[in-house]
Amino acid sequence: MAATRLRELASTIRSKNAGVDHITFDVIFRERANFERVRDSGVLAEAKIPALFNLDPKRITHYCVFEPANAIKFTIRRLKPSGSPGERDVFGSQQYAPLFDVQVP
Amino acid sequence: MPSVKILCPTGHLSFTPLEKGSFLLGCEQKPDFIIADAGSCDMGPRPLGADQHVSLETWQRQDLEIMLLKSRELGVPMIVGSASDTGTDRGVDQFVRLIADIAREHKLAPFKLAAIYAEIPVADLKRRQSAGTVIYGLDGRADADPSVLDRTTRAVAVMNAEPIRAALCAGADVVIAGRSSDCALFAAPLLEAGLSPAVSYYAGKLMECASFCAEPFMGKESILGRIEGEEVYVTAMHPGQRCTPASIASHAMYERTNPYREYVAGGYVDMSQCVYTQVDPKTTRATGATFVADSSIKVKLEGAGLVGHRRLAVVGIRDPQTISLIDKAIDWAKGKLAERFGPVGQGYDVFYHLYGRNAVMEELDPAPDLKPHELGIVVEAIDKDPARAQEICALAARNLFYARLPEVKGTAGTAALMSDEILIGEPGYEWTLNHVIEVKTAMELFRVRHLIVEGGAAKEAA
Secondary structure, eight states: OOOEEHHHHOSEEEEEESSSSEEEEEEEOSSHHHHHHHHHHTTTSGGGHHHHTTOOGGGEEEEEEEGGGTEEEEEEEOSSOTTSTTOSOTTOTTOOGGGTTOEEO | OOEEEEEEOOSSBTTBOOOHHHHHHHHTTOOSEEEEEEEOSTTOSHHHHHTOOOSOHHHHHHHHHHHHHHHHHHTOOEEEEEEEETOSHHHHHHHHHHHHHHHHHTTOOOEEEEEEEOBOOHHHHHHHHHTTOOEEEOTTOOOOOHHHHHTOSEEEEOBOHHHHHHHHHTTOSEEEESSBOHHHHHHHHHHHTTOOHHHHHHHHHHHTTGGGGSBSOOSSOOEEEEEETTEEEEEEOSTTOBOOHHHHHHHHTTTOSOTTEEEETTEEEEOTTOEEEEEETTEEEEEOOEEEEOSSEEEEEEEEEEEEEEEEEEEEEOOHHHHHTHHHHHHHHHHHHHHHHOSTTSSEEEEEEEETTTTTTGGGOOSOOOOOSSEEEEEEEEESSHHHHHHHHHHHHHHHHTOOOTTOOOTTOSSEESSSOOEEOOOEEEEEEEEEEEESSTTTTOEEEEEEEETTEEEEOO
16 A cells, blocks of 8 residues: 555544643544554554654653544653743644654555 | 433633533523533643633623523523633632622522632642642652742642532532532532442543534534433534544543543543443443542642743844854854843743744754744743843844844844834743642532522622
8 A cells, every 4th residue: 555644544633731741642533444554554653753753752651542532642741831931832732743744654 | 310411511611702502402401400611721820820811701701691591591500610710719709700790680580609719828738738748749740849839829729529519419509619620510410419420520521621522623512411320421512513432532532641541539530441332413322431449539739830021022034044044143142141141041031932943843843944934033031020021032132133143144134123122921920730639538628608699799698
């Protein structure tokens, strides 16, 4: 199968505060087959996340394949709490864009 | 087997106004309770620290009016939690005043109102800490030492279902609660009806954000929950929305780190075995939650502290050479600040938000260093002293204009000032407390006032 970008397979790609110290990312698939394809490809495996976000792996605090929602979910620690001076995204809602172009075999 | 119907019109009352159409459709289903949460931490620490609401009072009044009139007409209790965005005592008193005003305007018959306060003085926390109470850190935070409390301007405790149950038990027609766990607002009447903690908190978790648990995406629309035994039936009230197993399950994971657990004071709901089934085109049944009780009761604390006064300036850059050397320009400007005020970050701070490069994601942004054709910079300065914040911001912005860079040809200024002025920002706050403390009873940190609303006033009940 030709590689496809994640944005063409997932129905929801979002980021949002999970409490004041974390941002959580959800990638949700309407089609079970798309979910399984991405899950099984490993492109969103926990070990692949740091490179997508220039991220120290230690900042990933939770990673979960959430089968009931056909979803992959991971959570990262903020460098400082949401809304502190210098903050760039108080709701954590615009951090997901790098996921769009992940190539899924 | 008890069966309880709850109508939830909005996930954050009056953050934007609720949509009345689907709410009225929901009221036709004869709910037993009308419940909405009115607060959040999402707006950052300033509303709590400065004790301000971010929702407009016009919208607060409008949402409360829509709920109150129907609640009184149907003769069913209305519960609102985390009053006025922050759930501070100010927020509770403000909502009580609005309820009394609305009651007078519509000449409502007298009714019972319970006001539940959740603010906890920092001095009280200090006393508890001095007496040996540990303020445990959440989400990887260290336990609070005295300096954390010193930095805290204002704090609230997050109530669980018990104070709301006490209010309902005393016959309250309207409950205005301070800071509350969202799911506790829904769990309280369900527990009062004799339902299990598992299904009660689980129903709350599924319903707390109203139409966010339905599809397609819409905010501020009503949903109806019917809770029977260990089953939760959630129905979208908007004609264009439906609750599906996918929409309900994906909401169960929304804005949380662990999609399988919902923590409340005294335990957590285990959602790992939940099953979602479509029962009609607009309704999904959710079952399978269990409750794991903790051996102690720990209540969450939220606290915010003032960091300093903020000043802002907007600067644009069009010269491609300056854009490519922007880091050097900023270093130069920071050097000039350091000459006058000492190193940036010591006693004051300056942030350059580079819109067009990586202002939104900063260190998380993997994008290659694209050369934007222009760059928008918001300069943010913060200092304990407002006059110094003003001066720091002016110098931080204007020194981009004077930056000494190699090979720059535009020697009449290396930046465009949108306007040579310094904007006064709201003071900067930080979240100081995201912690829990152990208490003897779930009521310990909360105060319930029983009032009678009559003739436009809320008076203490006899």
